[in-house]
Amino acid sequence: MIDLLKDLIKIESDTKEGANEALMFCSAWLKAKGEEVEVHDNDGYLMLTAVKGQGAEKIIWNGHVDVVPGHKEQFSPIEEGDKLYGRGSADMKAGVAAMMQAFVELDASALPREVHLHIVTDEEIGGRNTSKWLVDQGHYGDFVICGEPTHLKIGLQSKGILRMDLTFKGKPAHGSRPWEGINAIESAMKFHAGMNDLPFRKESTEYYEQPSVNLPIINAGDRYNVVPEICKMSYDIRFMPGQDKDEIVRQMEQLANTLGVDMEYKASGSTPALTTTDDHPYIQTLMKAVESTLSEQPVLFGQHGAADTRYYAEKIGGQGAIEFGPSGDDWHGNAEYVSISSVHSYKDILIAHAIAPTEV
Ligand SMILES: [Zn+2]
Numbered sequence: 001m002i003d004l005l006k007d008l009i010k011i012e013s014d015t016k017e018g019a020n021e022a023l024m025f026c027s028a029w030l031k032a033k034g035e036e037v038e039v040h041d042n043d044g045y046l047m048l049t050a051v052k053g054q055g056a057e058k059i060i061w062n063g064h065v066d067v068v069p070g071h072k073e074q075f076s077p078i079e080e081g082d083k084l085y086g087r088g089s090a091d092m093k094a095g096v097a098a099m100m101q102a103f104v105e106l107d108a109s110a111l112p113r114e115v116h117l118h119i120v121t122d123e124e125i126g127g128r129n130t131s132k133w134l135v136d137q138g139h140y141g142d143f144v145i146c147g148e149p150t151h152l153k154i155g156l157q158s159k160g161i162l163r164m165d166l167t168f169k170g171k172p173a174h175g176s177r178p179w180e181g182i183n184a185i186e187s188a189m190k191f192h193a194g195m196n197d198l199p200f201r202k203e204s205t206e207y208y209e210q211p212s213v214n215l216p217i218i219n220a221g222d223r224y225n226v227v228p229e230i231c232k233m234s235y236d237i238r239f240m241p242g243q244d245k246d247e248i249v250r251q252m253e254q255l256a257n258t259l260g261v262d263m264e265y266k267a268s269g270s271t272p273a274l275t276t277t278d279d280h281p282y283i284q285t286l287m288k289a290v291e292s293t294l295s296e297q298p299v300l301f302g303q304h305g306a307a308d309t310r311y312y313a314e315k316i317g318g319q320g321a322i323e324f325g326p327s328g329d330d331w332h333g334n335a336e337y338v339s340i341s342s343v344h345s346y347k348d349i350l351i352a353h354a355i356a357p358t359e360v
Pocket of ligand 1: 064091092123148
């Protein structure tokens with residue numbers, strides 16, 4: 001399995017072509033082990049599916065073989081003790097290699113459910129061409145594990161996304177007499193300061209200390225001697241499970257009213273939060289599989305960012321699509337590595353979870 005992982009790291013899959021090459025490598029590897037594999041093509045983005053087992057329940061293992069750009073030397077894996085360095089080692093070729101190995105080791109006739117393997121090639125650029133496409137084609141199940149690196153902790157929740165584009169309107173005037181105008185930039189600054197005190201910012205949940213609010217874009221002003229009339233400002237807000245995005249919008253509206261600033265807004269996109277809880281039957285069996293494999297208490301946590309989980313979750317009520325993968329560090333950085341022992345444990349946990357009897 002670790003040789004398979006090393007072979008995957010050597011494929012420079014930081015481009016569409018490279019990711020497709022890695023995908024075809026996975027397909028050939030699985031076929032050589034006697035598995036039936038279907039390769040799908042959406043607009044030149046390749047992905048594969050394979051199925052094993054029987055029964056009414058369906059679980060999905062999802063992994064991506066594309067990686068973020070790396071330095072040339074990162075595509076030569078280096079093993080040092082328990083650490084395997086290389087681009088994509090943690091994010092997430094280790095998860096993919098373990099899923100492939102686990103899949104071939106599964107005894108199809110003894111499986112109480114179907115296990116579907118999905119390997120995709122565009123997670124790092126948003127997943128719309130492959131994971132989302134597969135879901136749109138009907139490839140989803142009752143429970144989905146995305147093998148992103150999580151230190152063998154169970155990432156059962158994920159924040160939702162609310163993108164807000166705000167336009168502040170002022171009144172232009174000559175820069176030498178600013179009191180005759182209204183400065184739209186200053187309105188926006190007042191608003192931004194007020195954002196910190198909104199009630200939704202102070203909330204916390206079992207898995208999150210706070211929502212995430214980032215101000216990534218401001219556009220305003222173009223000359224020294226004019227009081228700016230317009231200031232555009234955008235927020236990327238990641239709200240916690242249980243928070244209502246419409247309520248957040250309402251609080252922002254009310255803030256503008258309270259401050260007396262002229263503000264118009266457009267919500268330019270939103271993604272629901274993933275709200276799986278620990279009493280979910282598949283989380284219960286996964287916790288047992290983790291505990292029996294690692295001989296330690298399983299750890300549950302909430303992710304701040306979104307992954308391909310969100311596409312599957314949309315079909316199953318925001319629940320049952322989780323991130324769970326091996327240990328490592330510095331993914332997207334220069335010293336990315338995965339813990340080799342964690343990859344072995346991960347594979348064992350996947351198998352134990354797949355064959356576990358259904359919880360009633
Ligand atoms: Zn990833």
